[in-house]
Amino acid sequence: MKKAMTITYEYEGALYVNLTNRCDCACVFCLRHNGHDGSIYADDLWLEHEPSREEALESFFTWGDLTKYREIVFCGFGEPSYRMDDICWLIDQLHAKVPGLPPTRINTNGHANLINGRDVTPDLHGRMDTVSISLNGADEEEYLAVTRPQSGKAGWDAMLDFTRKAAAQVPHVVMTIVDKDKTPEDIEKCRALAESLGATLRVRAYIPD
Numbered sequence: 001m002k003k004a005m006t007i008t009y010e011y012e013g014a015l016y017v018n019l020t021n022r023c024d025c026a027c028v029f030c031l032r033h034n035g036h037d038g039s040i041y042a043d044d045l046w047l048e049h050e051p052s053r054e055e056a057l058e059s060f061f062t063w064g065d066l067t068k069y070r071e072i073v074f075c076g077f078g079e080p081s082y083r084m085d086d087i088c089w090l091i092d093q094l095h096a097k098v099p100g101l102p103p104t105r106i107n108t109n110g111h112a113n114l115i116n117g118r119d120v121t122p123d124l125h126g127r128m129d130t131v132s133i134s135l136n137g138a139d140e141e142e143y144l145a146v147t148r149p150q151s152g153k154a155g156w157d158a159m160l161d162f163t164r165k166a167a168a169q170v171p172h173v174v175m176t177i178v179d180k181d182k183t184p185e186d187i188e189k190c191r192a193l194a195e196s197l198g199a200t201l202r203v204r205a206y207i208p209d
């Protein structure tokens, strides 16, 4: 079930939050520029305006009892960390208003510190249960080819540094890759990299259009 100007939506038992369409990457597979008819990520996740924090909070409560969800996931049809301050405010509001709030997660490209111009990971402490970072490549070269960050190599370095810092603040830090075009050796390289940063690797199955 979805609602017009989709700020929050249900997906597989979790409540997803879409606060921005901005992103500093241009991933080759990104649905923002590829389109994806019939997907939950189709046109209705294009925001006609970025919702204010108050608008977003109101959207949460249109779903009734929030404790029914297994997780609250800040993802966006874009990079959610552009709204990091608002996300922190929202989580504080939700904690104050909803006893037994489900665990929280942010799905990010790992550029939050670059985007915000400061280390935001201490803000995640006590607010975010899981940080899920798109790794997308077994090494810098593949990462840059796939994600095409505006900042180039600095984007790779920032993503690694953010992962390491987040792992010191948040209970669960996960790096994700899609199994398509990955050899077992690639996957092991990604796993070793993730673990060296204090994260765990999650390999997602590729779902063709």
Ligand code: SF4
Residues within 6 Å of the ligand: 023, 024, 025, 026, 027, 029, 030, 031, 032, 077, 078, 079, 109, 134, 147
């Ligand atoms: S980081 Fe996410 S939103 Fe940004 S271009 Fe890549 S897939 Fe799209």
